Amino acid sequence: MASVRAKRAWVAALGVVLLVYPFVDRNNAHVDFLANAGAFILLALGLNIVVGFAGLLDLGYAAFFAIGSYSYAMLASQQFNIHVPFWVMLFVASAIAAVFGILLGAPTLRLRGDYLAIVTLGFGEIVPQTFLNLSDYTNGPNGISSLDQPSLFGHSFGISSATPYYFVLLALIALAVFVSRNLQDSRLGRTWMAIREDELAARHMGINTTIAKLSAFALGASFSGLAGVAYAAKLSLVSPDQFQFNVSVLVLSMLVLGGMGSITGAIVGSFVLSFINSFLLPQSTTLVHAIGLTNLDFTNYRYMIYGVILVGMMLFRPGGLIPSRQRRAELRVSTADPNVLAQEQTEYEGGARN
Amino acid sequence: MHVLIQQLVNGLSLGGIYALIALGYTMVYGIIELINFAHGDVYTFGTFTSLAVLTGLGVSGELHGPALIGVVALTIVAAMLTCGALGALIELLAYRRLRNAPRLAPLITAIGVSFILENVMQLWHGPSPIAFPEVIPNPTATIAGVDVSAKQILVIALALVMMTALQLFIYNTKIGKAMRATAQDRDAAQLMGINVNTTIVVTFLIGSALAGAAGFVSGVYYGNTWFFNGFEAGLKAFTAAVLGGIGNIVGAMLGGFLIGLIEAIATQYIPQGEQWSNVVVFSVLVLVLIFRPSGLLGESLPEKV
Numbered sequence A: 001m002a003s004v005r006a007k008r009a010w011v012a013a014l015g016v017v018l019l020v021y022p023f024v025d026r027n028n029a030h031v032d033f034l035a036n037a038g039a040f041i042l043l044a045l046g047l048n049i050v051v052g053f054a055g056l057l058d059l060g061y062a063a064f065f066a067i068g069s070y071s072y073a074m075l076a077s078q079q080f081n082i083h084v085p086f087w088v089m090l091f092v093a094s095a096i097a098a099v100f101g102i103l104l105g106a107p108t109l110r111l112r113g114d115y116l117a118i119v120t121l122g123f124g125e126i127v128p129q130t131f132l133n134l135s136d137y138t139n140g141p142n143g144i145s146s147l148d149q150p151s152l153f154g155h156s157f158g159i160s161s162a163t164p165y166y167f168v169l170l171a172l173i174a175l176a177v178f179v180s181r182n183l184q185d186s187r188l189g190r191t192w193m194a195i196r197e198d199e200l201a202a203r204h205m206g207i208n209t210t211i212a213k214l215s216a217f218a219l220g221a222s223f224s225g226l227a228g229v230a231y232a233a234k235l236s237l238v239s240p241d242q243f244q245f246n247v248s249v250l251v252l253s254m255l256v257l258g259g260m261g262s263i264t265g266a267i268v269g270s271f272v273l274s275f276i277n278s279f280l281l282p283q284s285t286t287l288v289h290a291i292g293l294t295n296l297d298f299t300n301y302r303y304m305i306y307g308v309i310l311v312g313m314m315l316f317r318p319g320g321l322i323p324s325r326q327r328r329a330e331l332r333v334s335t336a337d338p339n340v341l342a343q344e345q346t347e348y349e350g351g352a353r354n
Numbered sequence B: 001m002h003v004l005i006q007q008l009v010n011g012l013s014l015g016g017i018y019a020l021i022a023l024g025y026t027m028v029y030g031i032i033e034l035i036n037f038a039h040g041d042v043y044t045f046g047t048f049t050s051l052a053v054l055t056g057l058g059v060s061g062e063l064h065g066p067a068l069i070g071v072v073a074l075t076i077v078a079a080m081l082t083c084g085a086l087g088a089l090i091e092l093l094a095y096r097r098l099r100n101a102p103r104l105a106p107l108i109t110a111i112g113v114s115f116i117l118e119n120v121m122q123l124w125h126g127p128s129p130i131a132f133p134e135v136i137p138n139p140t141a142t143i144a145g146v147d148v149s150a151k152q153i154l155v156i157a158l159a160l161v162m163m164t165a166l167q168l169f170i171y172n173t174k175i176g177k178a179m180r181a182t183a184q185d186r187d188a189a190q191l192m193g194i195n196v197n198t199t200i201v202v203t204f205l206i207g208s209a210l211a212g213a214a215g216f217v218s219g220v221y222y223g224n225t226w227f228f229n230g231f232e233a234g235l236k237a238f239t240a241a242v243l244g245g246i247g248n249i250v251g252a253m254l255g256g257f258l259i260g261l262i263e264a265i266a267t268q269y270i271p272q273g274e275q276w277s278n279v280v281v282f283s284v285l286v287l288v289l290i291f292r293p294s295g296l297l298g299e300s301l302p303e304k305v
Helices: A002-024 A028-051 A062-075 A084-110 A113-133 A163-184 A189-199 A201-205 A209-235 A245-258 A265-291 A298-316 A325-334 A339-353 B001-030 B040-055 B063-099 B103-123 B152-172 B174-184 B184-190 B196-222 B229-244 B249-269 B273-291
Strands: B142-143 B145-151
Touching: A002 A028, A028 A084, A028 A163, A028 A189, A028 A209, A028 A245, A028 A265, A062 A084, A062 A113, A062 A209, A062 A245, A084 A113, A084 A209, A084 B001, A084 B273, A113 A245, A113 B229, A113 B273, A163 A209, A163 A265, A163 B145, A189 A201, A189 A209, A189 B142, A189 B174, A201 A209, A209 B145, A209 B229, A245 A265, A245 A298, A245 B103, A298 B063, A298 B103, B001 B040, B001 B145, B001 B152, B001 B174, B001 B196, B040 B103, B040 B145, B040 B196, B063 B103, B063 B196, B103 B229, B152 B174, B152 B196, B152 B249, B174 B184, B174 B196, B184 B273, B229 B249, B229 B273, B249 B273
Parallel strands: none
Antiparallel strands: B142 B145
């Protein structure tokens, strides 16, 4: 298949570009932007497992990001004078996040999907609140600062350049893509998709939905924990207001924009939305300020954009910009034969109603 | 003991607001099984509309006598009409097309609508809390050492009146009957000649109008508001609806008052309870979902296939 080979060539070319990019573009702001976008790509890939693959709507995903960040902040700083190395913390924090993922998932297993949404939303609300309230351990609203700088072979990352963090995030994303891709077609991945399409039917086919759902939660949360550690180390600071509800919705918007269940979609969606947030809105604001419209500030419309993406995509392009393979296959059937389309449509409606 | 009774009174009045919001959640969930995340923001929109009406009337302080009754009635009606229309509009534009889509789609849309509304309100009045005029004079009666303010009585009375009216509407009118039928089985209802689309819009309209009334009351009660108010109140009201048994109107009311009481008591008796009240309410939600997912008054239904 030529298309597969072409695709591989494109991916390899992209990989090379990404590897040499920081050495070509010496503008630290650009690398910094890419590193931040990388953290969100990692988050979106994790959420893709929970929402995209398993169809479990998690509205408190930022909580795991917070747990990862705070784990690093507490175990690798002057706060308690504990200094666990960054590389060890990647494992520790993703394990901690995974445990919380299971703890959150367990009580909701028996419940229907939409209750899950509200429970995760509540969880996303109380985790930052708890970090805020436990000020004896977390310094409350001030957060924890001057976290340890990661070092590799004795070279400290420092904070002046974003390049080392860029490479760390690149590696983590590569790992996340590798894991997601392999899981997608594995037994577990197909189990998730069966649950997503019809949980009742999946259970009747003998699928252990408990284990499948909990593993989706745990895995999604652990990606988020990784992102949390990397992001906290990069900023060298954590505070409760970094993990509010709007972060969860931002990541969800990225995923919905790109295409739920699609790995490429998750990456593209997060990149596009990060670009809009960090460049397009501030730059266009500067532009209109320059021509005299000083009371216009596009960055105020950020949440509006998330909202419009969520509503607009769901209404007009539910598969996202880059629909997952399965969705594309479904669409192909429908264009080929209108009778099959009509028949599928009725089945789809009948099954999706409940 | 006085402290406890005082907190019970406070809790009941808080609960009145939650109960009014919970009614909207429970009605919409009852009929189309959608958690309408935008509902909390419709409630905040009610406060904002009330504020606009009061500002338009030039009211900025206490009123007395006929002026008070006239202004309060006018503001409540305006808030209810605006929010009712807003709720119906949201259903028409955002949810209707997705009625047969996979379950996740309308939920995600609802969050999107919620964010759009919040952003609109943020652009309207800015990101900081805004003051709400104290229109209602606030004589406080002290009964056996417990303070009961006029505002608290207003909240509780309004909630009870609204619920009674709603109950009468649902059980004594034709459209109320249509709502119950549609909630029970949409396809069968349609076959019986019920216009399902109209019925669902009316459900959104009524639920949102109640949220509008709650919005006015909360402005008066707290004396301020901000664009993000609906998020927390919505979460608590949803908990109330689940606690009472989602889909059950009396249950929503009961749940609302209970959540108000739980919050007031937690605030009083847990050290730094104010900070933890959200955590407490959320724990209640999780516990109810684990041990009695059908709620206090709800009957447990098998999953529809």
